[in-house]
Amino acid sequence: MLKHYLATAIQVLRRRKFFTFISLFGVSLTLVVLMVATAVFDQALGPQPPEVHSDRTLGVYSLGMRGPSISSNSDASYWFLDRYVRTLPDVEAVTIFSQAARSATYRDGEKFELYLKRADGAFWHVYAFDFLEGGPFLAEEDANAERVAVINETTRRRLYDGESAVGRVLEIDGQRFKIKGVVRDISYLRQDPFSDVWTPNSTARSDVHLRPAVLGNHTGVILAHRRSDFPAIKRAFEASLEEVELPERYEELTGEANTRFERFSRVLSSDRDQVKASPWRLRIAIALAMLLFMILPSLNLVNINISRILERASEIGVRKAFGASSWTLVGQFVVENVLLTLIGGGIAFVLSSGVLSLLNGVQLVPYAVFQLNFRVFFYGLLIAVIFGLVSGVYPAWKMSRLHPVVALRRRSL
Amino acid sequence: MIELQDVEKIYRTDRIETVALANVNLEIEAGEFVSIMGPSGCGKSTLLNLMGLLDVPSEGYVRLAGESVESYSDRRLSRLRNQRIGFVFQTFHLIADLSVVANVEIPLLYRRMRGRERRQRALAALEQVGLSSRVHHFPSQLSGGQQQRVAIARAIVGEPDVLLADEPTGNLDSSMGDEVMAMLHDLNNRAGTTIVMVTHDERLAGRTGRTLRLFDGRQVN
Numbered sequence: 001m002l003k004h005y006l007a008t009a010i011q012v013l014r015r016r017k018f019f020t021f022i023s024l025f026g027v028s029l030t031l032v033v034l035m036v037a038t039a040v041f042d043q044a045l046g047p048q049p050p051e052v053h054s055d056r057t058l059g060v061y062s063l064g065m066r067g068p069s070i071s072s073n074s075d076a077s078y079w080f081l082d083r084y085v086r087t088l089p090d091v092e093a094v095t096i097f098s099q100a101a102r103s104a105t106y107r108d109g110e111k112f113e114l115y116l117k118r119a120d121g122a123f124w125h126v127y128a129f130d131f132l133e134g135g136p137f138l139a140e141e142d143a144n145a146e147r148v149a150v151i152n153e154t155t156r157r158r159l160y161d162g163e164s165a166v167g168r169v170l171e172i173d174g175q176r177f178k179i180k181g182v183v184r185d186i187s188y189l190r191q192d193p194f195s196d197v198w199t200p201n202s203t204a205r206s207d208v209h210l211r212p213a214v215l216g217n218h219t220g221v222i223l224a225h226r227r228s229d230f231p232a233i234k235r236a237f238e239a240s241l242e243e244v245e246l247p248e249r250y251e252e253l254t255g256e257a258n259t260r261f262e263r264f265s266r267v268l269s270s271d272r273d274q275v276k277a278s279p280w281r282l283r284i285a286i287a288l289a290m291l292l293f294m295i296l297p298s299l300n301l302v303n304i305n306i307s308r309i310l311e312r313a314s315e316i317g318v319r320k321a322f323g324a325s326s327w328t329l330v331g332q333f334v335v336e337n338v339l340l341t342l343i344g345g346g347i348a349f350v351l352s353s354g355v356l357s358l359l360n361g362v363q364l365v366p367y368a369v370f371q372l373n374f375r376v377f378f379y380g381l382l383i384a385v386i387f388g389l390v391s392g393v394y395p396a397w398k399m400s401r402l403h404p405v406v407a408l409r410r411r412s413l
Numbered sequence: 414m415i416e417l418q419d420v421e422k423i424y425r426t427d428r429i430e431t432v433a434l435a436n437v438n439l440e441i442e443a444g445e446f447v448s449i450m451g452p453s454g455c456g457k458s459t460l461l462n463l464m465g466l467l468d469v470p471s472e473g474y475v476r477l478a479g480e481s482v483e484s485y486s487d488r489r490l491s492r493l494r495n496q497r498i499g500f501v502f503q504t505f506h507l508i509a510d511l512s513v514v515a516n517v518e519i520p521l522l523y524r525r526m527r528g529r530e531r532r533q534r535a536l537a538a539l540e541q542v543g544l545s546s547r548v549h550h551f552p553s554q555l556s557g558g559q560q561q562r563v564a565i566a567r568a569i570v571g572e573p574d575v576l577l578a579d580e581p582t583g584n585l586d587s588s589m590g591d592e593v594m595a596m597l598h599d600l601n602n603r604a605g606t607t608i609v610m611v612t613h614d615e616r617l618a619g620r621t622g623r624t625l626r627l628f629d630g631r632q633v634n
Contacts, residue, residue, distance in 0.1 A: 001522060001525070004515075004518075004522055008510060008515075011511065012510050015509070015510055314506055315508050315510075317506070318506045318508060318519070319519065319523075320467070320494075321465065321467060321500045322494070322495060322499075322500070322519050322520040322523065322567070322571075323491050323492065323494050323495020323496075323520055323523035323524070324491060325487050325488045325491040325492075326487050327488070328523065403468075404467045404468075405462050405467050405468050408467075408502065408506065
């Protein structure tokens with residue numbers, strides 16, 4: 001039966017070229033936008049190196065403090081993370097690092113702007129960087145405030161013309177560091193591991209980060225032994241918040257240990273300080289956005305499909321006369337539409353590759369390499385099938401209800 | 414084989430009520446070849462649609478092979494049509510997107526028959542109507558007579574008990590019409606298929622076993 005449906009669908013697509021062109025044009029265009037969006041989303045959130053353990057990591061990204069007449073929210077301080085997060089029990093590792101900040105270096109009198117991130121030894125365990133030469137700095141080097149650094153390949157190319165950089169001295173932000181390793185570039189969208197240069201936390205120009213304060217500009221990322229440990233870790237972290245002594249005028253401290261997805265979902269949090277995650281809201285928002293984006297082209301395709309199927313009304317009559325039930329016909333027309341959208345999906349896949357190459361070429365986002373990998377292909381396929389179903393079921397159902405006598409009165413087949 | 418009892422068919426719109434059939438009582442035995450005659454608009458096709466379970470009466474009962482079908486679901490009616498009834502239409506109603514053999518396979522498709530057996534039976538039906546050489550053609554590549562022969566092959570491929578033909582020769586010249594009639598007679602004689610045929614042609618009706626006449630939706634003698 002399915003073979004017959006597919007053979008019929010291919011014949012229909014071949015013989016009704018105008019409808020096929022219009023339908024494929026709309027479907028492909030819609031799917032290109034959705035596939036490019038999926039590729040961008042995957043670049044930002046998918047499990048890509050160096051965040052290969054993202055399914056086991058929780059981050060403390062933001063804290064909120066409130067008092068009767070005052071409230072503040074910000075990243076956590078190094079002091080807070082070191083005292084309350086690094087000490088969490090039963091975790092594999094905890095890394096504490098600063099946000100990548102713009103810094104300057106000079107080569108032959110020319111100024112180069114680079115991102116500089118301060119991190120610790122555990123950072124290289126939590127994130128699986130690909131070292132092109134040398135290796136990471138160690139926890140002891142951080143403890144001893146040794147002036148060592150890891151740079152990325154673009155920085156090596158810009159400063160040393162791509163030649164070996166290990167052992168050289170890099171002067172950045174007025175400090176001199178001996179380069180220990182060179183890693184592959186990390187996309188700007190991967191904000192946690194992203195930077196051009198990484199140096200130990202202890203080499204910070206001032207010891208402000210060591211002073212007792214709750215809020216600051218650091219992030220703590222916890223690597224759990226397994227994902228099932230998340231609830232216990234989250235509970236332990238929230239319990240530790242109770243112990244924090246707050247500055248005057250503040251009475252309440254809020255914060256969560258979040259997965260990456262939860263972190264982004266905070267944007268939609270009902271919480272005034274946007275400290276609490278709302279993963280379901282984000283999921284619903286993404287689904288709604290995709291649905292809204294698909295709804296106009298879907299309605300268009302629904303219209304085209306109704307006209308297309310209406311042209312085949314007497315075929316419906318004949319099929320009913322010879323034993324097809326209404327549901328059998330729904331199945332046939334839905335299969336036809338899904339096939340159409342899958343072909344559109346194939347075209348969209350090729351077009352999306354072109355669009356993404358273009359985006360990569362102009363380097364809209366530093367070091368981001370948008371690509372159509374297996375995951376994006378899978379989601380693209382899923383979107384195409386959903387699109388096919390959404391735009392195919394209603395016309396198929398409507399036309400399958402057509403009375404066989406009425407259908408047979410229509411002449412064209 | 415087919416029994417209609419006190420059948421009425423009324424088409425209603427917001428303002429108009431049209432009586433297409435009124436007080437029709439008839440019984441057609443298995444193996445009969447019956448023709449239905451009457452002027453245009455007298456309800457011949459409506460009667461045929463009711464017999465073919467494509468439509469339901471406003472009043473009265475239709476029974477097919479002893480089965481009362483008024484409470485049947487869409488799925489059950491479809492199955493009954495598929496297994497017991499074949500249709501031949503005046504305008505052939507072949508599916509333009511499908512080849513001749515794929516058109517003939519359609520009734521078997523809804524019997525969940527395996528592809529190979531389906532193809533063999535469709536080819537045999539096409540051989541029966543003398544169209545073995547045109548199996549991979551498309552309907553638009555055939556003459557009217559050839560298209561009607563394909564339609565007959567499609568109607569008989571499932572070996573139905575009943576064949577309902579709505580003016581099967583209406584769009585054909587007389588020699589092709591005779592050819593189609595010969596096929597129907599052959600089917601009736603050899604396979605014992607019950608045939609009900611709507612026609613305007615007194616000559617063709619005279620060659621059937623019995624003629625029912627309709628006028629203004631009523632049976633007349």
